[in-house]
Amino acid sequence: MDVTRRRILQGLGGLLGSSLWPNLTMASTASQLSMFGQVPSAAKAQRLISAGAPADMLLLALAPERLLGLASFDLGGDYPWLSNKLTALPKLGRLAGRSSTLSLEQLLALKPDLIIDCGTVNDTFRSTAERIVAQTGIPYLLVSGKLADSAAQLRQTGAVLGADARAEQLAQIAEHILAEAAHFADARGRQLSFYAARGARGLETGVAGSLHTEAIELLGLRNVASAEHQRGLAPVSMEQLLLWQPDIIITQEPSTWQHIQTSPQWQGLKAVQQQQVLLLARFPFGWFDSPPGINRLLGIRRLQAYLDPSLQAGFKAEMQQFFAAFYHSELSDAHYQQLVEPQLVNA
Incomplete structure (x- = not known):
């Protein structure tokens, strides 16, 4: 059994403790973030709105305690493998995508400090971010959502939210999975x-x-x-x-x-x-x-x-x-x- 495989099979660790995933820290390349409006400091970004389903995933991982709700998921059903803190999050509706289901009136009533979207970064999504900032004054962070760039997404968004330690652990897991996938692709x-x-x-x-x-x-x-x-x-x-x-x-x-x-x-x-x-x-x-x-x-x-x-x-x-x-x-x-x-x- 090689060293990497042996490490994978070691016991479970806590969130910031021992890990099954080897430390494969890599330098982040291009910025994954586009900022619209005056993005608050980490200390002031305490009330977060997810603009769509991929952002739900990113924020559930990085800062679930700051999420006001989810854009696309109702976790109130029969999902016993998810913690009560997650299943208690309400479904608020989407801001991004083909049709928004969260009105600007509802958005303003929630009083978020920051809106975060994750996914394709193109003129359509930039225009959505610019329009919402202009209409509400709420800053908007758009994160490029390419799967191969998962580690950079996590580190860079984590830095904005002051969740660097948590983001680093998640980024290392992402890097390991992607590196192992690339090795499998070449071999089989x-x-x-x-x-x-x-x-x-x-x-x-x-x-x-x-x-x-x-x-x-x-x-x-x-x-x-x-x-x-x-x-x-x-x-x-x-x-x-x-x-x-x-x-x-x-x-x-x-x-x-x-x-x-x-x-x-x-x-x-x-x-x-x-x-x-x-x-x-x-x-x-x-x-x-x-x-x-x-x-x-x-x-x-x-x-x-x-x-x-x-x-x-x-x-x-x-x-x-x-x-x-x-x-x-x-x-x-x-x-x-x-x-x-x-x-x-x-x-």
Whole structure:
């Protein structure tokens, strides 16, 4: 057993104590932050509003005690693997994206010190930030949300919030997962192809290079749905799937998984015949998107453990520490089994 693997399998540590994740501190490169308005000092940034789902993930990890609520998630349902502090956070609605569900009147009534959004940084999102600052006077921080830049996002946003120590620990975990993914991609990942099944019949997918499949592609797997001038989601025909014959099919929807397993149309795919249809159901956060935030780091590691049997024995401890660090929640063995174990072992 090599040194890195031995360290991964060591016991759990506290949030700022011992860790399963090796110290892989790297210098942050370009700034991930765009600031609009007068961003307050860390000491005065005590009341935070998340503008969208990826920012929910970032702020749950870095400063859940300062969050006034979540933009896109209602955690008041049956999520016993999340701490009471998280499930008590109300769903406030989104400020960013295609349609805002949090009105400016509601926003002003909450009296936040700072709005934080995370995701694509383009003219549309810059314009949203500028408009909200002009209309409300509330400063706005826009964080670039590329998965490969997760460590820099965490460190730089943590510095703004005065949460440097917590951000550093999370950034080291992110760096380790991404470095291990790159190693797997070079060693094995590029030998495998995949199809990400979405929709009731599984005939919608994320095109190569999209946010929906970015996490899987970082492991080197080849997305069979590739279109030179298209990104995002696209419909797929069964005839095309039969020609593609992906090595593995991945879905986050139980109903989609059930349809693929039972529909006669899907039985012509070798991945179905060989039981290589992987269900990674949301908990409520997705593993690979929904949202496309730092939650995807855990999805990368889970898929790598599925594909590499040598990682499976240590994955439970890794996932439990990820929950402690990023979700401030204690994941019991029973809840781990409920979320993961039925689909972890590679058939």
